[in-house]
Amino acid sequence: MTEVIHIVVEKGVDQGKKITVPPEGGRMGRSSKNDIVLIDPMLSRHHCRLFFKTGDGLWITDLGSANQTLVNNAPVQETKLRVGDVINIGDTTLRVVNDGITAAAAAPAPAPKKKEAPKPAPKPVVDLGLADKTKEPAKKGLWGNLMFIEALVVIIVVVCIVYYKKHYKAPRPAPPAATQADLGEKKTLEISYEKVQAGADNIFRHKLQLTRNGTISVQIDDIQNNRHVNKDKPNLDKDYCRNLADSILKAGFFDLDERYTGIQPDILESYDLSVTIGNRTHRTLVLNRVEPDVFKNVREMVEECGKVELGLEAIQFSTEKLLQLAQDAYLQGQKLYDEREIKFENLSAAIKSLKEAEIYLETVDPKPEYYAALLAKAGDYRRDLDEKYDNQNFRAAKAIKMREWDEASKELQVLLQLVPDRSDPRNEEATKKLLEVGNHLQEKK
Numbered sequence: 001m002t003e004v005i006h007i008v009v010e011k012g013v014d015q016g017k018k019i020t021v022p023p024e025g026g027r028m029g030r031s032s033k034n035d036i037v038l039i040d041p042m043l044s045r046h047h048c049r050l051f052f053k054t055g056d057g058l059w060i061t062d063l064g065s066a067n068q069t070l071v072n073n074a075p076v077q078e079t080k081l082r083v084g085d086v087i088n089i090g091d092t093t094l095r096v097v098n099d100g101i102t103a104a105a106a107a108p109a110p111a112p113k114k115k116e117a118p119k120p121a122p123k124p125v126v127d128l129g130l131a132d133k134t135k136e137p138a139k140k141g142l143w144g145n146l147m148f149i150e151a152l153v154v155i156i157v158v159v160c161i162v163y164y165k166k167h168y169k170a171p172r173p174a175p176p177a178a179t180q181a182d183l184g185e186k187k188t189l190e191i192s193y194e195k196v197q198a199g200a201d202n203i204f205r206h207k208l209q210l211t212r213n214g215t216i217s218v219q220i221d222d223i224q225n226n227r228h229v230n231k232d233k234p235n236l237d238k239d240y241c242r243n244l245a246d247s248i249l250k251a252g253f254f255d256l257d258e259r260y261t262g263i264q265p266d267i268l269e270s271y272d273l274s275v276t277i278g279n280r281t282h283r284t285l286v287l288n289r290v291e292p293d294v295f296k297n298v299r300e301m302v303e304e305c306g307k308v309e310l311g312l313e314a315i316q317f318s319t320e321k322l323l324q325l326a327q328d329a330y331l332q333g334q335k336l337y338d339e340r341e342i343k344f345e346n347l348s349a350a351i352k353s354l355k356e357a358e359i360y361l362e363t364v365d366p367k368p369e370y371y372a373a374l375l376a377k378a379g380d381y382r383r384d385l386d387e388k389y390d391n392q393n394f395r396a397a398k399a400i401k402m403r404e405w406d407e408a409s410k411e412l413q414v415l416l417q418l419v420p421d422r423s424d425p426r427n428e429e430a431t432k433k434l435l436e437v438g439n440h441l442q443e444k445k
Contacts (some may be wrong), residue, residue, distance in 0.1 A: 004098055007050075012092030014038050019094070021058065024262060025051025025290055028089075029063075029229060031268055032200040040092030044318065045202075051290050054081065056283045057101040060087065061290075066321040099283060183327045188212050189245040190276035193302050197267040208306045214241060218306045220363070227363040244305060245277045253298045254282045264287025273299055304385035311359065319364055326360035329353045330374055337381055347385050354378040357360075389418055389426060394432065405440045412437060 019028075019036055026035025029047035036050070037390045044065040053059055061078040062069040071079055081087075087094040119214040151184040191210040198204070202224035210216045217232035253275055271291065274283035275298075286295055306312055317325070333353030341349040357374055361367055399408035412434040419426045 006096065006098045006100065007087070007094050008097055009038070010086075010093045010095050012038070012090070013040050014092060021050045021052070021100075023052065024264075025049060027063070027264075027267075029065075029203065031199070033201065035264075038089075038092055040090040043092070046197075047089050050081075051291070052100050054078075057082075057099040058096065065089070066318050132347065158421060187279060188276075189241045189248075191302055192272075192274040193299070194270075194272045195299075196270045200266060206303070208302060210236070210241075210305070214238065216306065216309055218310055218312060220312070221372045222363075226365050227319070228365075229312065229363050231312070233309055236309060244301065247301060248275055248298050249277065251298050251301075252294045253284070254280070256282070256284045256292060256295055258283065259285050259287070260289055260292060260295070261285075261287045264288040271295070271299055273302065317360075322360045322364050323368060326357045326364070326368070327370075329357035329360065330370060333357065333381075334377070337377075340384075344414055345420050347381065347388065348418065348420055351378065351381045351385060354381065389415070392418060393426075393430075396430075400433065400437065403440075405437050405444065408437045409434065409441065 003020050005018045006021045009015055009017040009019070009282065017038075022035060027046050027049050028034055028036040028038065030038060030040060030043040031045035032283050034046060044063070044067070044212045046063045046376050047065045048069045049061050051059055058081040059078065059080055060069065060071065060076070062076060067090055068075045071081070072075070072086055073088070081096045081099055083099050084098055085096045087096070111224055121400060156217060189210065192210045193206075195206040196204070203221070204223070205221045206221045208216070209218075213234075214236040215232060215234045216236050218229065220229040222228070253273075267288070269288055269358050271286040272283070272294070273285075273295070274281065284295055286292070291299065308409075330353070336346045336350035336353060340350065354374060354377060358378070361371060361374075377445070395417055396408055396411035399405075412430050415430045416434070419430070421427055
């Protein structure tokens with residue numbers, strides 16, 4: 001049987017390479033543990049996955065790559081592929097030449113069966129008049145006919161019962177629908193989630209727990225990059241937990257099977273998710289296969305919850321990418337600080353940039369050489385801002401006391417530029433004062 005080529009590399013280090021996607025799908029990236037290996041250094045180790053959906057052809061999904069997966073120049077998370085589509089990953093360009101549906105449509109029709117020769121007609125029987133026509137066939141009595149029919153009915157019933165017991169399997173009763181009593185009036189939520197991705201060169205483990213009392217904890221271990229994270233946060237917002245529970249219910253998680261398994265050579269990829277809402281619990285394990293769409297949607301909700309609540313957005317990037325992002329933020333912070341006299345808001349922006357650099361380096365070990373200087377400068381910048389704020393606040397208060405409303409308005413506007421973050425209590429205080437000053441200015445008119 002001729003091997004079907006699905007994708008051709010048009011540009012890059014592997015130019016000219018022809019790719020056949022296995023029926024069960026396969027990962028693509030620069031790691032030798034992928035099903036499809038490309039040596040482009042700009043690719044992530046496990047960059048994306050190609051797979052087939054029954055009746056819907058070839059699909060591609062990004063595996064959290066640093067440089068994204070582009071289809072026809074648009075970044076995608078997961079999308080269907082068609083013949084002619086152009087895929088860009090790293091510095092490699094690929095083109096789809098067969099989407100899996102084309103191959104099925106082009107398969108030759110089965111050869112027609114040969115017609116069997118007609119059977120010869122039976123020869124006619126010639127009556128020579130030798131038979132004894134004086135004898136008549138014996139007639140069965142009515143009672144004999146009834147007994148025969150009754151016996152036949154009994155045999156048929158017995159045969160049907162035996163066949164039914166042997167071949168018919170009663171359907172498993174569907175799980176009862178989640179009632180308001182089952183789920184609890186307040187939809188109390190509990191989650192246990194563990195993801196494990198292991199190969200010959202690395203083990204990555206992501207474990208998340210959300211307890212009924214609202215405590216969320218995350219543990220992440222990335223052996224190859226020597227990254228280990230343990231963070232927790234108590235008292236998660238109750239409305240947020242209820243909304244998350246509603247989203248999980250609407251997504252259809254409780255209708256999933258308990259287990260979905262497949263086979264991937266030399267790789268372990270496991271997703272184990274258990275959700276309790278009220279008094280009802282459901283657990284699903286996905287092992288070495290493409291996730292069902294419902295499971296993937298819920299799993300991403302859970303992971304996003306951990307990232308947002310515990311500030312773990314940076315964990316999705318490689319160590320090399322985090323180091324680059326941190327250095328860029330550090331240099332930008334220094335530049336903004338040097339220009340703090342040009343715009344009042346530059347000092348706060350400089351502090352924010354250094355904070356971003358700290359976040360990027362939180363899971364990186366060892367830290368870069370400039371890390372100590374970064375922390376020291378962040379402290380200096382904050383002290384500088386506090387001093388400028390106090391001086392500016394004094395000038396604004398003095399103008400208000402002197403009832404110089406125009407001057408007070410100008411000083412307060414400068415104060416808001418120094419602390420532009422609306423979550424900062426100092427910004428809220430200055431805003432209130434500016435509203436009061438504005439009322440006085442209206443009275444003057």
